[in-house]
Amino acid sequence: SQSYKLVVVGGGAGGCSVAAKFTSVLPKNNVAIIEPSDTHYYQPMWTMVGGGMKKLEQSGRPMSQVLPKNARWIKERATTFFPEENRLVTASGEEINYEYLVIAMGLQLDYNKIKGLPEAFNTPGVCSNYSTQYVEKTLESLRNFKEGNAIFTFPNTPIKCAGAPQKAMYISEQYLRKHNKRNKANVMFNTSLGVLFGVKKYADALEKVIRERDISVNFRHELIEVKPDTKEAVFRLLDDPAGATKTFKYEMLHVTPPMSAPELLRANKKFTNEAGYLEVDKSTLQHIRFPNIFGIGDCTNLPTSKTAAAIAGQNKIVYDNLKLQMEGKNTYDGYTSCPLVTGYSKCILAEFDYDGQPLETLPINQAKERNTSFFMKKEIMPVLYWKLMLNGWWNGPGTIRKILHFGTGR
Ligand code: FAD
Ligand code: UQ1
Known part of the structure; x- marks a missing residue:
């Protein structure tokens, strides 16, 4: 089995x-993709490929050239997640352990x-810019x-780039015009939705295009069969309450x-919302049940x-929040301190968290009465307060504690 600080699926x-x-902030081979x-x-280029404005080859590059050089590329499909155990398994049976997962x-x-699909793609006239x-x-x-x-269709599910089905239609309409076939064509948008676009400003603009270009729109029509x-x-x-169909x-x-x-995400109920999308917080992109997992892009439930x-x-939101998560700085653990002065030269330096667990900065027993703790209380703390903290430069001893405890923090 292999282990990485960060695995990206x-x-x-x-x-x-x-x-x-x-890869630019973690050591080489700490990241696996x-x-x-x-x-x-x-993929956005496929709209242009469908219209003949670009070639399909122009839309692709070898994965090996695109993925970051300092990451380990695991050229496999992930097949099973074990989020409680911070590991997953790939198609070849390889076990991959991670601290953090995107x-x-x-x-x-x-x-x-x-x-009738996908077979009907082998017959004349049936096409799709999505593949x-x-x-x-x-x-x-x-x-x-x-x-x-x-006929240009729009399915009864959320899709990527909800404008692309119409882009395909507008480009095709102009192609037919340019090639003197427009008068022989009846251009139609048959959409499962009840509107042209989700944002009214653009829906209004598109409605004007539809009218000017003599396109007919059939709302709430879902393609179910190709013959x-x-x-x-x-x-x-x-x-239609009776579920009637119409054939064109x-x-x-x-x-x-x-x-x-x-499918793989939907197989794990703890990953997803009702609709099967990875359930992340819409502001932080952190998974709502697994704090060491983040999600990005089309597979998420982001509305x-x-x-x-x-x-x-x-991507910067994922980076910033995951980085803070890695550093343990994104949530407050309840850290507090109370230097218990026990006289004119000694002090017990109490530091603890929400759970009342000691969280001591120095790798020595701070419960012991010490002169050093007293000196810190009497001479260092006032300077730290006036010079650093009030200027916003003191964020507590967490970083020092981690260094002195070799990253373990306790
Ligand atoms: P993807 O880029 O699709 O990547 C997902 C990756 O996950 C794939 O490489 C896949 O191989 C991999 N994967 C899947 N399952 C597994 C597994 N089990 N294990 C390992 N890897 C796996 N966006 C725009 O911003 N503007 C546009 O104009 C636009 N037009 C578009 C037009 C078309 C025709 C299409 C198809 C898309 C268009 N988009 C557009 C949308 C855009 O391409 C997508 O939103 C974007 O690519 C999503 O990125 P993603 O990383 O979420 O998913
Ligand atoms: C964009 O940032 C982007 O992603 C990389 C696209 O995907 C291809 C876009 O289509 C658009 C419009 C943007 C937004 C950027 C600008 C300059 C409007």
């Missing part, structure tokens, strides 16, 4: 950026929850478009799949939109 946007911050993929993708596993794509396997079919479907419905033989897509009408013919069908937190931009806003 997932080498995507969140995992890679947090690991990089820690568990990540099975050969390639790291800049979980950055992203979302899983559940194409298979739609009947390296199907993103190039978006451009291909636009090139081969003859006439009929171009490639007849080129039909079946939608559940989410507001398609010439092109851009699928945004249902997404969920990785914001799941994007790389969000991760840019999160």
Whole structure:
């Protein structure tokens, strides 16, 4: 088995950026990243790949070049977590022990929850910007478009980059216009949601785009089946109490799949909230039940939109809070001190915490009456108070205590 100060699960946007911050402050090989993929993708570029503005290869770099050099890369999938024991197991059965864990596993794509997928991706017109396997079919479907419905879907789950299904549609609409096929196309947004976007300011702006570009929107329509033989897509009408469905013919069908937190997280009830996302504090990103575990990015329950931009806003918060946690400085342990002066030259230097447990700075028995403790009380403490503490430069003897106790603190 291997042991690390910090283990990061997932080498995507969140995992890679947090690991990089820690490798610059922790000694070499104190950080391990568990990540099975050969390639790291800049997923926001797939919108442009689908529209033919970038090539798929341009969105990927070898994982080995991207992950921080001073971290140990464990090129495997994590398979079981034992958070109470601070360890996890990988697909090969390797045991990894950690002091601190960052979980950055992203979302899983559940194409298979739609009947007929993923097989129908092998048939004409069915595509998806959300996967390296199907993103190039978006451009291909636009090139081969003859006439009929171009349908863009939005699933009935939270997804990453909630704008991307519409971006795919607007770019496709302009492609069809540019290539003189727009008058043969009926462009449609069939969304499980009841609004175009979660923020009203942008929803209003998008509504204007939809009107100007002659796109039709069908709210509360959830894709449940693709029938490639007849080129039909079946939608559940989410507001129909009887659960009725409606079938649309398609010439092109851009699928945004249902997404969920990785199975592996959901397997451990103590990790997740009801919906299966890693349950972290929304201000500190610390796990609410395991203080030595932090989460970042798409796999978390953070009630914001799941994007790389969000991760840019999160990674310093994880770094700062986890660093404080490592240093034991983020929470107050109740430290207090009362120098018990026992006469004109001796003192018992009491220091203790919330639990009434001694928390002594010096590696000697401070319960003993000493001249040194008396000198400290009479001469050092006033200087420390006037010169340091009142200027905000004295944070108590915790750091000195840790050094004198070789990091153990007691
Ligand atoms: P990911 O980057 O997905 O990384 C998760 C990593 O965890 C993966 O490398 C995976 O291999 C690894 N992993 C999973 N399971 C395990 C396991 N068991 N063991 C070890 N490793 C595991 N964001 C924007 O900010 N702007 C945009 O314009 C934008 N557009 C987008 C367009 C599309 C089409 C897509 C798909 C996404 C877009 N995003 C955009 C979203 C952005 O890409 C994601 O929010 C971001 O990549 C999430 O980062 P993450 O680290 O949480 O997950
Ligand atoms: C951003 O920080 C970011 O993450 C790295 C993105 O992901 C690709 C974005 O799409 C955006 C918009 C931001 C925000 C940054 C600026 C300069 C607006």
